[in-house]
Amino acid sequence: MTQVGEGHETAADEAGPVLTFGAPTAGEILAERYQLEEHVNNDSAGRQVWRGIDVILRRSVAVVLRHPGGDSATEMLQAAVAASRVIHPNLVGVYDAIDEDQRAYVVREWVDGESLRDLIATEGPLDPARAISIAHSVADALTAVHATGMVHGNVHPGSILIADDNRVVLADARADSSDTVEGDVRAVGGILYFALTGHWPHAEVGNSALTDANRDNVGNPAAPRQIRAGVPAYLDDLTMDLLDRRVAAPASDALTAELGRLDAAAAEDDEYEDAGPLRFMQSGGSSSSEPSRSAPKIMIGVGALIVIAIIGLVFGIRAITGTSSDNTAGADTSATTPAGDDGEAVAPPAIPEKLKITGDMVRLVDAPPGSRTDADEAKLTVDGDKNTGWSTQTFRGAPNFGNTKEGMGILINLGEPRALSDVRVTTSVPGVTMDVRTGSSDPGDSSNGDKKLLKDYKSLSDEKPEKTTGTDSIINGFDPNAKYQYVLVFLTSLPPSEEGSGYKVSVNEIEVYGY
CATH class of the missing domain: 2.60.120.260 (Galactose-binding domain-like)
Incomplete structure (x- = not known):
């Protein structure tokens, strides 16, 4: 049983005090309604997570508690109140948010399962189909959040819960003034990267429980295909484009549609390699001023088609006019290894x-x-x-x-x-x-x-x-x-x-x- 819902650390989180005076105890009833049953853990923001019982409705709940309350808990409570207005199957349900001054707590849905962070720690990197399915669910939840004008601000392997029935739930919104819609979307790229590799590509404040990405000498994370075999090239490109701020980020609904397309292909065992260019990159669904790299990719593809057409035209003319030599008809027309400037065959690049x-x-x-x-x-x-x-x-x-x-x-x-x-x-x-x-x-x-x-x-x-x-x-x-x-x-x-x-x-x- 794991019920963490823990996300990234922030500077504001680190500043908040954690006291022992007024600490909750098992069996205690909060607000004359929520009975604390079991202390599950303390998260990176200094909050305690408890499994509890709503004694009125007789259902299990998660109680995320911080003491003291007051100003130090304002952001947590405001985020919970905002999240309670959005109802979506991939968002954790928020039931209550109470500040008692000495302590403050949020009461939310209890999810039987474990966080994505703990799942990867137990099972290792996921297969591409399951990684896509989880990212699709998260993007769908963000689409619902963004449609209300809100930002989630805490898309993280610790805040994504995988229920025992395989339902994927995004928990614990923690947005502040520095968080953006684009940040949420790029975090989905981080989730894909983490699910595929077991490494987290985003920097975190303080010590992190997550394994950092393999990086080059300037700090850029290695692509998933460089870390493990079996990651489709198209999925690799999608993940790295979401992480690359030089590439325009899509709107969350466009990303959801793209991941939904891949999710459906995975369910039918289709090949991702034939998925085509990144469709959201062609839609211009982002406000980013950075140019997209997809346009050059498309131009390269168009150029290649033109070259192939010219080659085909030349061989067609030679066949019609009979100018080719007699032994041309029996020549092997299959693909050959490219030749270098000296005419010697050039071997394809090796994979380290x-x-x-x-x-x-x-x-x-x-x-x-x-x-x-x-x-x-x-x-x-x-x-x-x-x-x-x-x-x-x-x-x-x-x-x-x-x-x-x-x-x-x-x-x-x-x-x-x-x-x-x-x-x-x-x-x-x-x-x-x-x-x-x-x-x-x-x-x-x-x-x-x-x-x-x-x-x-x-x-x-x-x-x-x-x-x-x-x-x-x-x-x-x-x-x-x-x-x-x-x-x-x-x-x-x-x-x-x-x-x-x-x-x-x-x-x-x-x-x-x-x-």
Whole structure:
């Protein structure tokens, strides 16, 4: 049983106090009507979520409670009152909103099921058909909200509930003056991305329970098809266009219609690849001033058709006039591999794959002075389990290892030179400064060896690395014409320790992708 309805964190949420005085207890009856049965959890906004009973109507309810009430709970109550005016099968029903000064609470429909966040944590990324179905339901709910002139402002894997009967419900509107209709629509792209990959592409305030998207060196999330196989190209384009602010966002009703079309195709086992261009991109249903990328795509398609027509015309004329050579009639007219400038066949671009790395292929690099007492943990960074890893010691005074050393890292020996694409690193928290360096040999697992290694190894980028904004990072910059055997993931600055004193981080997983 999970009944969270938790969404993103906001700066306003973080400012709200959470007190123990006046805290609710099981069995207590609020407003002489709502009996608290079970404390389910506390959400990111500092609110308690309870399962309760409406003693008058004898039905289960969810009670979202915050104490104290008053000004700190005004936004929560106003959003609930506004949401209660919209009735839709994919919106959670809001029954009551009460401010008792010491505490305030919203009483809403209880949904037997779990949040999308918890579903993904349990089952992993969803198949494309189910991801589309969930996104379609969310977009349909937003269409109803936007039709009233409201904004939801909290479309998030924690606020989407999946009922035991597979009904999809959007809960806990939390709109403020900074939220927009476009933000709601783009959040649907985030939901698609999360459902397909298990990663969340939007930045969040504070520590997030969601795994951050794999990103390139400028912070852009990798496309779903780069993360997992089996994502249709059309769905991949749709998801990334919704996330890309350079592409005009559709109106919520246009997005609902498009997702409905795909949902119906999935129900009939149709191919998404034949779904055609993004229809809402042609409708101009957005107020965004940014140009759409669909027009160039369409022009490329038109140009291709013209080229094909010209080629067909030329071959037709040659056939009619008989100018082709005798052996042309027996030639193989099937598609061939394109040729380069030198006439040699050009192979299609390879898709990078995750390289197999075992614990005996990695070691700790500890720029002196260092005790090297945690060297045995290096193998945990490549064990395939993101719940284990190598943890640095807690350093006091400064994030750059307390001004005691140049840094620390993990050296990977691939066993043989390989063409590489990128390195993907998962850390326990964001705010790490790190880069990837390469060299021609391992001078030895010792303090002197590490000194020589750091002197000889070169970073993939000439630019100074920036702090990570999430827990998952993609570092690229490998020369496509070179091969690498030794790869060093090197940390030069640490984030504040989760324990609240000093600086510390865990490197939970390192993955190397190549060809």
